[in-house]
Each structure stands twice: as C-alpha cells, then as structure tokens.
Amino acid sequence: MxxxxxxxxxxxxxxxxxxxxxxxxxxxxxxxxxxxxxxxxxxxxxxxxxxxxxxxxxxxxxxxxxxxxxxxxxxxxPGWWRAYGLGNNSYIALETEASRLQEFTLSYVPGILQTADYARALMCAVPLQRTEEQLENEVAARIYRQQRLTSDDNPLAVIAVIDESTLHRPVGGAEIQREQLAHIAKLAELDTVALHVLPTAVGAHAALPSGFMILSFGDLDEPDMAYVEHSLGALSLDKAGDVARARLTFERVLSDALDPAESLALIRRLAGR
Incomplete structure (x- = not known):
C-alpha cells in the first residue's frame, strides 16, 4: 500500500x-x-x-x-502478510514500510510487543467470526512483526506509551499477563524500543478518548500517517492537520509519562508479583 x-x-x-x-x-x-x-x-x-x-x-x-x-x-x-491470509489494506501493510512507530495504548499492550498467548486472548475477546486457522494465522503474523525490532537491515524504531491500567488488566488470566509483562520488559531493553508508562495518577490527559499510532516512513519520503483502532474497526488519517494534531497529542502524553528506566522498573515489579 x-x-x-x-x-x-x-x-x-x-x-x-x-x-x-x-x-x-x-x-x-x-x-x-x-x-x-x-x-x-x-x-x-x-x-x-x-x-x-x-x-x-x-x-x-x-x-x-x-x-x-x-x-x-x-x-x-504481494506482501509477506498475504501468506497469513491478511489483506493489503491491513495495518500491517503500513507498518511493514514504516521506519518509526509512535503508539499510545489505553487498555492493551501494543500489538508489536505482545506475546502469542496475550494476542490470542485479545482476539478471542473481540466478537469477530474467525476459524481456528484464521485465528492462529493472525497471531502468527502479529508475532512475526517483532522480527524488525532486532533486524540489522530493516529495523523499526518503536516509541510506545502504555497506560498504567494496561499493566494491571489480566488479559487471558494472571499467568498470561505475567508472561506478557516479562516479555515487554525484555523488549524494552532493545535499542529499537523506548517504552514509557503513563501513570494512573496523571488523571485526565491529552489522549484520554482513545489510543492511536503515528507511522513515519523515512527514506520513502512518504508523509507521516496517523492510525486509530477502535471497537468497530480502524481509521487511517493522512491529512497534514490531522497528523500534526496526533503528533501534538503524543508529545503531551509522552511528557506526562515515566521515563524508560522508571517504566521498566515498574513493569519488572509487577511481573515479579
């Protein structure tokens, strides 16, 4: 795309x-x-x-x-995602070409940082018609995306802000949540990942209505794009004014969040419980 x-x-x-x-x-x-x-x-x-x-x-x-x-x-x-039965108009087609991803999530761990069990539990909670094969293909594609976090040839830089409530929500149960926290703590140590936690104590903040992403495409010289997932689907925004507003919102949320060291310490404490 x-x-x-x-x-x-x-x-x-x-x-x-x-x-x-x-x-x-x-x-x-x-x-x-x-x-x-x-x-x-x-x-x-x-x-x-x-x-x-x-x-x-x-x-x-x-x-x-x-x-x-x-x-x-x-x-x-055809993109690699076609082998998993996913269409060319999916978010993955955009992320595959991006060089940087900025993402804020309110209620779940960003897709590119999820474990297979956590991703499966999230997908099963959504009332969509899927066969078992389709479900496993979607989970496998989500995990495949993480390869770019350690790629030397085509790395993806990720700046993620996660609302603190996400760290306490036992998606799939306590054990799956514990494994997920340990997983993001490990990924947060990578040079390609900057992970921030937005404390609940902040109260109202700039992105309270929803999470969103901003994709940047580096050498392709393609304008940045904002992407919003919601309960009924997703919306991509590429008008300059919309993207500028998304950038400003992300900067404000980032300024309210803990720095990476503080965020990692919090995640490790919760994972150890």
Whole structure:
C-alpha cells in the first residue's frame, strides 16, 4: 500500500511537471478523468502498462524510467502478510514500510510487543467470526512483526506509551499477563524500543478518548500517517492537520509519562508479583 502511495504521488508530480491537467492527460492515456484521479490517489492497484504509458506521455526516460518501472513492480509484489491470509489494506501493510512507530495504548499492550498467548486472548475477546486457522494465522503474523525490532537491515524504531491500567488488566488470566509483562520488559531493553508508562495518577490527559499510532516512513519520503483502532474497526488519517494534531497529542502524553528506566522498573515489579 505504501509503495503504491509513493508511486501515485510521483506520477501526479510528473503530470504536473509536464504541464498537463487531469482533463488533458486522461484522454491521451485512454483513461477517464476519474480513473486517472483514482490512480494518482492510490485508490486502485496500478498496472505496470499504465505506468509505462504515463512515463511516455510525461516524457520520462533514462534511469528515471527504470526507477519508476521498478517501483511499479515493487508495488505489485504481494506482501509477506498475504501468506497469513491478511489483506493489503491491513495495518500491517503500513507498518511493514514504516521506519518509526509512535503508539499510545489505553487498555492493551501494543500489538508489536505482545506475546502469542496475550494476542490470542485479545482476539478471542473481540466478537469477530474467525476459524481456528484464521485465528492462529493472525497471531502468527502479529508475532512475526517483532522480527524488525532486532533486524540489522530493516529495523523499526518503536516509541510506545502504555497506560498504567494496561499493566494491571489480566488479559487471558494472571499467568498470561505475567508472561506478557516479562516479555515487554525484555523488549524494552532493545535499542529499537523506548517504552514509557503513563501513570494512573496523571488523571485526565491529552489522549484520554482513545489510543492511536503515528507511522513515519523515512527514506520513502512518504508523509507521516496517523492510525486509530477502535471497537468497530480502524481509521487511517493522512491529512497534514490531522497528523500534526496526533503528533501534538503524543508529545503531551509522552511528557506526562515515566521515563524508560522508571517504566521498566515498574513493569519488572509487577511481573515479579
């Protein structure tokens, strides 16, 4: 999805640099205006032959031609999550391309820090129709994501703020919760993870209504995106104003939270009970 967004944004820029409006370019490409608009907004999967036609029209050649064709090919490659039965429009498709994740959770441990048993207990609590195979695939995919926390080639930096109440909620029972606390204490020691606990004593805070995430994409030069999961689904926000508000909210929550050393000490105490 992210590669498709990068390609779509670059194709729109090429059209504008060629001095063509949507209405002028579409008929030359044998597209409707609405189809070309959907392509430039990454609302459809882009066929590589469409890309070549657009490059011809916009007079793009040489190494730039090759770069765009390679990007189009990358955008068409199935993601690793497809092997687990997950769609391309899932959150995982976004996180896989991200270089940094900032996340605040109110009532559960962030997905990328969960154990398999904790994740399974959370998923079983949600009233969704799943076969046993689908459930186990989703759990396996969630655990697979953690590989990037220790990757040398493609690491993901995580800054997580967890509401203190999460540490006391026995998801799956006391033993599963204890193992989960021990697990996040171990992950918090990684260079890629900065873990903060927001004390209950803080009271009202900037993100009281819901948890959320902010994804940054590094070298892809893709704008940051905010992502909100809720009881009935999820919402992605990429408008600059929405993302700026998410950043400000995260900064305020982070300023109220314990530092990583204090947070880790608290988690270890609770895990030892």
């Amino acid at each position: 992210v590669r498709r967004r990068v390609l779509a944004r670059q194709l729109r820029l090429l059209r504008e640099q060629a001095g063509l409006t949507l209405e002028e370019a579409a008929p030359k490409l044998h597209f409707s205006v609405s189809k070309l608009s959907r392509i430039e907004n990454a609302q459809v999967v882009i066929d590589i032959h469409w890309v070549k036609s657009m490059l011809d029209l916009y007079d793009v050649g040489g190494t730039r031609w090759t770069e765009f064709v390679e990007l189009a090919q990358e955008a068409l490659q």
